[in-house]
Amino acid sequence: MRCRMTISNTAYVACDVVCSLMLIGVLTLWLRSYYYRDYCWESGARSGWSMDSEKGELVFNRWQSQRDIVSPSSLTWLASPVHPGRELFKGVGYDHGASDIAASGTLVRASAWAIWWPHWLLVVLFAMGSASTSAIVFKKAKRARRRKMGCCSACGYDLRGSAGEVCPVCGKFRKPGE
Numbered sequence: 001m002r003c004r005m006t007i008s009n010t011a012y013v014a015c016d017v018v019c020s021l022m023l024i025g026v027l028t029l030w031l032r033s034y035y036y037r038d039y040c041w042e043s044g045a046r047s048g049w050s051m052d053s054e055k056g057e058l059v060f061n062r063w064q065s066q067r068d069i070v071s072p073s074s075l076t077w078l079a080s081p082v083h084p085g086r087e088l089f090k091g092v093g094y095d096h097g098a099s100d101i102a103a104s105g106t107l108v109r110a111s112a113w114a115i116w117w118p119h120w121l122l123v124v125l126f127a128m129g130s131a132s133t134s135a136i137v138f139k140k141a142k143r144a145r146r147r148k149m150g151c152c153s154a155c156g157y158d159l160r161g162s163a164g165e166v167c168p169v170c171g172k173f174r175k176p177g178e
């Protein structure tokens, strides 16, 4: 008896839809990045993060300080450690740094780190995710159609009228009702 973990078709379709939407989103962001700078951030008194999309590159920054900073916007420069820091491979890199900076008249010890990667990397990942889940969804649909027609789900051989537990052509075990 063969035991397999089965993932429902709905899950694959959902994954496919999510990957495809993300692919469209990242492609749009990629093209936009050469004309506009997309930027979002959240800043508190002691920490903050930002996400930057510009010229084919995505940058994520995070900063933290040991004491409250009354005006976090004055720290914007700190959230961008020295670029290009250390490149790991093909435009993917990271950087981190710490410094004493004067914020609102007081000296504050603050640190920041950043990672960056090119848009195309996400495009490739989502394209691969979308393509592989699409392939699985189509394969599952093909097998279900064959089963419904009374054929072997693996090879398509007409099983109507033939008895036995396995398909005489490919040897696949028949599920009950197949």
Ligand SMILES: [Zn+2]
Pocket: 152, 153, 154, 155, 156, 157, 167, 168, 169, 170, 171, 172
């Ligand atoms: Zn077969």
